[in-house]
Structure formats: C-alpha cells, structure tokens
Amino acid sequence: MPTYRKKNDAEPTLNYTRRGFRLKDGRLHLAGNIVLTVVWSRDLPAEPSSVRVYRDSVGHWYASFVVPAEVQPLPETGRVIGIDWGVKETATTTSDAHDLPHPQHGEKAKAKLTRYDRMMARRKPAKGRAASNGYREAKRLRAKTYQKIARQRQDTGRKWAKHVVRDHDAIAVEDFRPKFLAGTTMARKAADAAIGATKRALLEMSRKHGRDVRLVHPAHTTMDCASCGARTKHALPLSERTYTCTACGVLSPRDKNSARVMLLRAGLNPAGVEGVRPPGAPLQEAA
Numbered sequence: 001m002p003t004y005r006k007k008n009d010a011e012p013t014l015n016y017t018r019r020g021f022r023l024k025d026g027r028l029h030l031a032g033n034i035v036l037t038v039v040w041s042r043d044l045p046a047e048p049s050s051v052r053v054y055r056d057s058v059g060h061w062y063a064s065f066v067v068p069a070e071v072q073p074l075p076e077t078g079r080v081i082g083i084d085w086g087v088k089e090t091a092t093t094t095s096d097a098h099d100l101p102h103p104q105h106g107e108k109a110k111a112k113l114t115r116y117d118r119m120m121a122r123r124k125p126a127k128g129r130a131a132s133n134g135y136r137e138a139k140r141l142r143a144k145t146y147q148k149i150a151r152q153r154q155d156t157g158r159k160w161a162k163h164v165v166r167d168h169d170a171i172a173v174e175d176f177r178p179k180f181l182a183g184t185t186m187a188r189k190a191a192d193a194a195i196g197a198t199k200r201a202l203l204e205m206s207r208k209h210g211r212d213v214r215l216v217h218p219a220h221t222t223m224d225c226a227s228c229g230a231r232t233k234h235a236l237p238l239s240e241r242t243y244t245c246t247a248c249g250v251l252s253p254r255d256k257n258s259a260r261v262m263l264l265r266a267g268l269n270p271a272g273v274e275g276v277r278p279p280g281a282p283l284q285e286a287a
C-alpha cells in the first residue's frame with residue numbers, strides 16, 4: 001500500500017518564477033527581501049527562468065535553476081549502438097568496449113546502513129511523540145549514506161554516458177522501468193537503482209549533444225533472435241546465458257543478443273556496429 005508523507009516530515013521546497021527572484025553580483029535575491037549567498041557549482045549557461053530552493057534529507061540547502069537547454073553537437077561518427085540493461089552487467093551493448101559492469105556501489109555502505117536502520121528502530125518515537133535527537137541523528141546519517149551512494153551512481157553513469165554518446169550517432173536503448181515496488185532482493189534493488197541512474201545520465205547526455213536516442217519497449221527483447229527475428233516460445237531463464245535460436249540455429253551471448261534486438265527494433269542498421277561476430281567464428285562466451 002502507498003504511504004503518504006506527513007506534512008511535518010516533508011522537506012521544505014520553495015519555487016520562484018521570473019518575477020520572484022533576481023541575481024545580482026552572484027547573490028540570489030528572493031521575493032520578500034531574502035538575499036542568499038550561493039556557492040555556485042558551475043556558471044549558468046543562460047538566463048534562468050525559474051529557481052527552486054530546497055533542503056534535502058541531509059539538511060543541506062540547494063538552489064536549482066531552470067535554463068533553456070543548449071545543444072552542443074559532437075562530430076559524427078557513423079556508428080550506432082544498442083543497449084540492454086541487466087543485473088550483473090548494468091549495460092550490455094553491441095560494442096564490447098562500451099559494456100558497463102554493475103559498479104556495486106552501496107556494497108561497502110551496506111554494514112553502515114544496517115547499523116543506522118537498527119539505530120532508528122531502537123530510537124523510534126512512540127506514537128504521537130516527537131522524535132528524539134538521537135532518532136533524528138540516525139535518520140540524518142542514513143540519508144547521508146544513501147546520498148553518497150546515489151552520487152557515486154550518478155558519477156559512474158555520467159562518465160559511461162559521455163563515452164557512449166561521444167562514440168555513437170544513434171543510440172537504441174531499452175526503456176527500462178525500475179521495479180522497486182515489487183518485493184525484490186537487495187541486489188535486485190541496487191541493480192534497479194544503478195540502471196535508473198545510468199539511463200537518466202544517458203538520456204541527459206544524448207540530448208545535450210544532440211544525439212538520436214530511441215527508447216525501445218522492453219517486452220520480448222530476451223525472446224527474439226537478433227539474427228533472424230524469430231521469437232522463442234518462452235522467456236529465457238536468467239540462468240541461461242546463451243541465446244540459441246531454434247529457427248536459424250544462431251548462438252550468441254544472451255545479453256548481446258538483446259542489445260542487438262534493441263538496435264533492430266529501433267530501426268537502426270546494425271552495419272554501423274563494431275565487434276559483430278563474423279559468421280562461422282567461434283562464440284566467445286562472456287564470463
């Protein structure tokens with residue numbers, strides 16, 4: 001069942017549009033004579049149309065500006081890429097040089113998170129009572145740890161996305177929807193979060209550099225043969241790492257097959273793909 005956030009528990013956030021804020025000498029002037037000194041993470045590329053001032057769960061305040069998007073085109077490469085998301089490998093692509101193993105962010109922090117969860121459980125306020133300082137402190141530490149993991153994921157995602165976007169004109173990618181709400185394991189949740197952050201970074205980076213991104217509906221991508229287009233009767237179990245086509249007899253590593261299916265579904269020509277196994281060459285099984 002969904003739970004609703006109580007008003008007192010929600011973090012404060014304030015929105016100002018064009019008439020409600022002004023920038024002067026690097027300081028942010030808000031309606032109602034509020035003047036804020038801002039630590040700029042980077043220069044604004046254009047005149048902002050609005051600003052959102054908010055506090056995160058760790059207690060830090062941020063000002064987030066909306067500026068018109070500006071495309072920075074990159075040189076054409078003549079190459080295309082298909083991308084499939086997964087648990088073990090966050091991204092498997094049609095180019096071996098662009099595969100992204102699951103970065104395992106959060107593995108190191110696991111013990112810490114368990115500890116903070118226990119601290120919170122122990123210090124949990126009785127119903128109707130205000131939370132103790134100890135409870136709030138545990139909550140803050142936990143939020144801080146989660147924030148750190150989220151930043152690491154974002155950082156890894158951006159670096160990878162930059163690499164992919166620089167090297168390809170068109171990108172066919174599985175339109176993955178995270179399944180956080182399904183009762184899944186910790187590993188599965190971490191994989192979902194990693195995929196979510198990586199996909200977001202890829203879409204942002206592609207738009208920024210004017211690349212052609214095509215989102216592919218995820219249904220049946222593990223069941224179709226990228227070679228002849230035939231569909232198997234049943235989805236491959238996750239343990240089955242090799243896709244064997246009953247129609248044309250082709251063998252290929254399961255995720256590589258899916259990545260090629262993305263490409264075909266998106267209507268891109270696989271001739272622009274590197275690392276395609278020539279017919280008759282031995283199959284290289286991914287470890």
Ligand SMILES: [Zn+2]
Nearest residue numbers: 225228245248
């Ligand atoms: Zn086939």
